[in-house]
Amino acid sequence: MKIFTVVSALVAALATVSYAEDEAVAAGCALSGTYSASTTASVLKSCKSIAVSGLSVPGGTTLDLTALQDGSTVKFSGTTTFGVKKGFAGPLIAVSGNQVTIDGTGATLDGQGASYWDGKGSNTKVPKPKFFKSSKLTNSVVKGFKLLNTPVQAFSINQCQNSNFTSLTVDNKAGDALGHNTDAFDVGSSSGIIIRGATVYNQDDCLAVNSGTNILFTGGYCSGGHGLSIGSVGGRSDNTVQDVTISDSQIVDSDNGVRIKTVSNAKGKVTGITYSNIQLKNIKKYGVVIEQDYLNGGPTGKPTDGVPITHVTLNKITGSVAAKATNTYILCAKGACSDWKFTGVTFTGGQHSQKCQNIPAGSGATC
Numbered sequence: 001m002k003i004f005t006v007v008s009a010l011v012a013a014l015a016t017v018s019y020a021e022d023e024a025v026a027a028g029c030a031l032s033g034t035y036s037a038s039t040t041a042s043v044l045k046s047c048k049s050i051a052v053s054g055l056s057v058p059g060g061t062t063l064d065l066t067a068l069q070d071g072s073t074v075k076f077s078g079t080t081t082f083g084v085k086k087g088f089a090g091p092l093i094a095v096s097g098n099q100v101t102i103d104g105t106g107a108t109l110d111g112q113g114a115s116y117w118d119g120k121g122s123n124t125k126v127p128k129p130k131f132f133k134s135s136k137l138t139n140s141v142v143k144g145f146k147l148l149n150t151p152v153q154a155f156s157i158n159q160c161q162n163s164n165f166t167s168l169t170v171d172n173k174a175g176d177a178l179g180h181n182t183d184a185f186d187v188g189s190s191s192g193i194i195i196r197g198a199t200v201y202n203q204d205d206c207l208a209v210n211s212g213t214n215i216l217f218t219g220g221y222c223s224g225g226h227g228l229s230i231g232s233v234g235g236r237s238d239n240t241v242q243d244v245t246i247s248d249s250q251i252v253d254s255d256n257g258v259r260i261k262t263v264s265n266a267k268g269k270v271t272g273i274t275y276s277n278i279q280l281k282n283i284k285k286y287g288v289v290i291e292q293d294y295l296n297g298g299p300t301g302k303p304t305d306g307v308p309i310t311h312v313t314l315n316k317i318t319g320s321v322a323a324k325a326t327n328t329y330i331l332c333a334k335g336a337c338s339d340w341k342f343t344g345v346t347f348t349g350g351q352h353s354q355k356c357q358n359i360p361a362g363s364g365a366t367c
């Protein structure tokens with residue numbers, strides 16, 4: 001009797017939990033076992049409620065969710081594993097669609113990054129796969145995923161509009177020795193993007209906005225990487241970053257806190273940038289760094305004025321910078337930085353830079 005009660009309670013509980021999944025399975029709308037591109041394509045064609053569970057994707061293959069019907073929901077559960085294929089540029093998973101929800105709550109995507117990590121990241125002739133590519137996603141939501149061990153960049157958000165990326169985790173703790181270019185969120189040519197409640201352990205930018213407008217990153221936790229960045233801006237097909245707010249976030253054990261970098265001798269613009277309520281802890285290079293001399297491979301030290309940085313607000317940026325690190329470094333070309341307002345930017349621990357140039361007058365910014 002007792003056992004029966006327990007068992008039936010359990011059955012009832014499981015039934016509720018997996019109801020949507022069962023329904024998808026019954027309707028032939030489930031993806032599991034070894035990934036097949038043709039099966040997936042026909043499921044996407046005939047189903048709007050799709051369940052992905054225990055899927056294993058062979059190396060060299062993209063889990064292709066780019067042909068979702070408008071209004072589709074894809075629910076992942078368990079661990080999806082991506083096989084290793086050296087030389088594959090990825091992405092491991094690609095999503096596109098209008099009014100779609102890609103829900104990875106409680107699910108892990110395992111990129112097996114350790115098999116690719118060599119300390120060089122993307123700077124090799126043999127490419128490594130980018131992980132989760134969202135492109136042409138409109139009015140949609142990606143939420144709840146944990147990306148484990150990304151070979152290189154984790155989430156790339158390109159040509160997306162009005163979409164939310166909520167409660168996403170990048171866990172690359174295992175890559176601290178050899179992981180490189182493991183950016184968590186790269187945003188380009190997108191507008192109306194909200195990244196809320198991200199948790200990131202990686203070895204490169206927590207956020208890097210290369211181009212785009214109306215972007216919000218809020219409630220994030222970034223550990224081990226290069227901080228919350230705008231840029232590098234310049235030298236791409238789209239070189240405008242406008243109206244970006246980064247707020248209410250923590251950055252720990254990272255190279256930088258707040259960073260804006262524009263490419264040396266390039267053209268473009270960076271305007272309407274707000275960083276507010278950012279707490280730093282153990283920052284190893286710069287608490288705040290804004291520089292107009294960036295080149296991959298190393299900044300030149302000579303700022304150029306082709307990508308002006310205007311209307312920048314930093315409010316309540318506080319916390320600790322390592323003893324050998326620099327609190328604030330600003331390197332602007334003459335007349336190329338204006339309309340800035342710094343309030344409550346205070347750090348403990350770091351050095352004062354002697355190399356700052358052209359800090360906008362009246363901005364409250366100091367080095």
Ligand SMILES: *[C@@H]1O[C@H](CO)[C@@H](O)[C@H](O)[C@H]1NC(C)=O
Binds near residue numbers: 140162
């Ligand atoms: C994204 O989040 C905002 C703010 O919570 C909300 O207004 C908007 O409807 C959301 N967008 C989608 C596509 O769910």
